[in-house]
Amino acid sequence: MSAAATEDGPALQARAVTRRFGDREALRGVSFAAARGETLAIIGPNGAGKTTLLSILGGVLAPTSGEVSRDPRDVGWVPQQPAVYGKLTVAENLRLFARLEKVADPDAVVARMLEQTGLADRAGDELGTLSGGNRQRVNIAAGLLADPDVLLLDEPSSSLDPRQRARLWEFVGALARAGTAVVFTTHNVAEAERFADRVLVLADGELLFTGTPAALHDAVGSQQADFEAAFVAFLRARGH
Numbered sequence: 001m002s003a004a005a006t007e008d009g010p011a012l013q014a015r016a017v018t019r020r021f022g023d024r025e026a027l028r029g030v031s032f033a034a035a036r037g038e039t040l041a042i043i044g045p046n047g048a049g050k051t052t053l054l055s056i057l058g059g060v061l062a063p064t065s066g067e068v069s070r071d072p073r074d075v076g077w078v079p080q081q082p083a084v085y086g087k088l089t090v091a092e093n094l095r096l097f098a099r100l101e102k103v104a105d106p107d108a109v110v111a112r113m114l115e116q117t118g119l120a121d122r123a124g125d126e127l128g129t130l131s132g133g134n135r136q137r138v139n140i141a142a143g144l145l146a147d148p149d150v151l152l153l154d155e156p157s158s159s160l161d162p163r164q165r166a167r168l169w170e171f172v173g174a175l176a177r178a179g180t181a182v183v184f185t186t187h188n189v190a191e192a193e194r195f196a197d198r199v200l201v202l203a204d205g206e207l208l209f210t211g212t213p214a215a216l217h218d219a220v221g222s223q224q225a226d227f228e229a230a231f232v233a234f235l236r237a238r239g240h
């Protein structure tokens with residue numbers, strides 16, 4: 001944890017974040033905060049602005065206006081399309097990222113991440129030979145190298161089988177219990193209901209809802225069969 005992490009302030013705060021691509025407004029004044037140890041799910045239709053928002057929070061894309069409270073160096077970003085090299089081994093990939101992140105002792109950090117993500121026995125394997133689940137673990141390990149206070153995961157479970165998914169959420173849960181704020185996106189809204197403390201509903205660049213999954217369910221009345229139905233009903237009621 002970096003010294004910048006305050007005990008009582010939010011781990012991450014976005015204030016009135018707007019992003020334009022030409023005429024298109026991908027984000028319209030999005031504000032929210034994540035507490036230490038909190039898990040937030042950003043859900044919303046294709047093109048809602050989820051990846052744009054995570055990219056801004058991770059410091060890889062600048063907002064058109066608005067601000068993010070944390071220095072991107074305190075934020076780990078795990079993109080949906082991993083920037084890893086298939087021809088390098090797992091350990092070589094992580095060492096490369098550790099150098100890019102300018103961590104103090106790359107070898108020690110890589111060894112710790114291999115251990116933490118259960119990849120130690122695959123360290124010498126070429127990344128291209130790994131299963132999707134293991135590749136995703138390398139992707140997450142790369143995002144965690146700098147020991148960030150906040151971890152951003154863009155659709156981390158989309159290519160995983162049910163067993164790998166369970167392992168992913170176990171791992172995320174352990175990080176959150178240790179104090180990391182985790183912000184993830186998913187189209188699997190049942191997963192958001194199950195694993196997020198709060199959900200953020202983003203549609204057409206606008207943040208329509210921030211609250212617990214139960215509160216979202218309540219917002220559309222109790223007649224919806226499950227959270228996914230409640231989510232769809234909520235979007236429909238808001239014109240999406």
Ligand SMILES: Nc1ncnc2c1ncn2[C@@H]1O[C@H](COP(=O)(O)OP(=O)(O)OP(=O)(O)O)[C@@H](O)[C@H]1O
Pocket residue numbers: 021024026044045046047048049050051052053
């Ligand atoms: N580099 C870019 N140039 C122009 N338009 C962009 C760019 N990146 C995103 N957009 C536009 O911004 C909007 C939001 O895109 P974004 O990728 O953030 O959506 P998303 O919610 O992540 O969607 P998905 O669920 O499909 O991943 C879309 O209309 C998209 O076309």
Ligand SMILES: [Mg+2]
Pocket residue numbers: 050051052
């Ligand atoms: Mg996306």
